[in-house]
Amino acid sequence: MEKPWKRLTGLVAATFTPLTAQGEVDLSVVEPYAEYLVQKQGVKQVFLNGTTGESVSLSVEERKRLAEEWCKIGKGRLDQVVVHVGCPSLKDSRELAQHAAAAGADGIAVISPSFFKPSSSTALRMFLKEIAAAAPCLPFYYYHIPSMTSVHLPARDVVRGIEKEIPSFRGVKFSDQDLLDFGQCVSSCPSDWSxxxxxxxxxxxxxxxxxxGAVGSTYNYLGRKVDHMxxxxxxxxxxxxxxxQCQLQEFLSFAIGHGFGLPMNKQLMSEVSGLPLGPPRLPLLPCPExxxxxxxxxLLSILGEE
Known part of the structure; x- marks a missing residue:
């Protein structure tokens, strides 16, 4: 029996991928990670295998193992587990979509290919449609992040009317600073989308x-603070x-001045949470201590701790 679809709203933590010192995926960290999010940050929704999760540096099998573990651990603990399944290969993306459905995910998301790039919103919608069709029982989200993909097609053009081609389409993860484009997505989307x-x-x-709602890496350790906003x-x-918001901007501006990026973000989460998340995977390198x-x-000063 298929699970009823629940609208994705509120805060969603984009999870880091725990790695051992040798660079292997460490599934033993997933359970305490989920507990930390729920108990310490009040965050009960996760977006895994995305940018924060270093998905493009992981193999298909590693991504499957992470999805399985998060879905298993999430039962009874988390409200929603959304799995990013986008890959440069259409076949790999379809395989991951089918796997996410079998593992018990609550939704899937897909990023645009970034090496052979779609030339138009029509081409990108065709790509998304093929992947969504592999798991029609799951809510489907388009993950828009042109700063990483260099695909600068307006999200509004990609999603406008897309439900006619992808019946399972339920929203956008919009990771761009263009509030004009975002606002036009809002104005042209059905009211029940996320x-x-x-x-x-x-x-x-x-x-x-x-x-x-919002999906972000800092909600891993700033969930309660952002929930106040x-x-x-x-x-x-x-x-x-x-x-x-100004407090968060002050913190992030300071962090950017010290080389803030995925490696530091992951190290920061390890320091604050006590979780052994390990190093980033090459070619990324850890930041100086x-x-x-x-x-x-x-961060601790922003949180009001000594």
Missing amino acids: LLYGVDEQLLGALAMGAT LLAFNKGDLVQARAV QDVRAVVGK
Whole structure:
């Protein structure tokens, strides 16, 4: 029996992939990771095998194992587990989509190919349609992140009317600073879709434009702080919501000055949570410890800890 589809709203943590010191996937960290998100951050939805999860540096088999483990651990703990299944290879993407459905995922997402790039929104929709058809029982999301893919097709052109071609289509993970494009997605999308914003430092602007939720890496360790902003916004308290957003901007601006990127972000999560997430996979390299310590100190000051 298929699970009823639940709309994806609120905060969603884009999860890191735990690796051993030797660079192998470490599934033993998944259970304490899920517990940390729920108990310490109040986050009960995850987006795995995405950019934060280093998916393009993982094999298909590694991505399957991670999906299986998160889906298994998530039962009874997490509200939704969304699995990113996008790959340069259409066949690999379809295989991962079918696997996610069999593993018990609550939804799948797909990024645009970035080596052989789609030349038009029509070409990209054709690619997405082929993958969605491999798992029609799951809600399907388009993952828009042109800064990584260099595919600068407006998301509004990709998603407008897409439900006619992909009946399972349920929304967009929009990871771009273009609020004009995002706003046009909001205005042209059905009211029951999920419009999930993915640029943590300007989430408040996206909420004002109609975002229904957010997917981000910093929600792994700033979930409770950002939830205060969502609550304030929903109550109409823009002064409080803006104060929280400005705190997050102050932290991220400081972190960027110390080389903030995926490696530091992963190290930061390890330091704050105590989870052994390990190094990033080559060609990415860990950041210098002195920079990580400085950013950890700034984070703790934002959180009001000593």
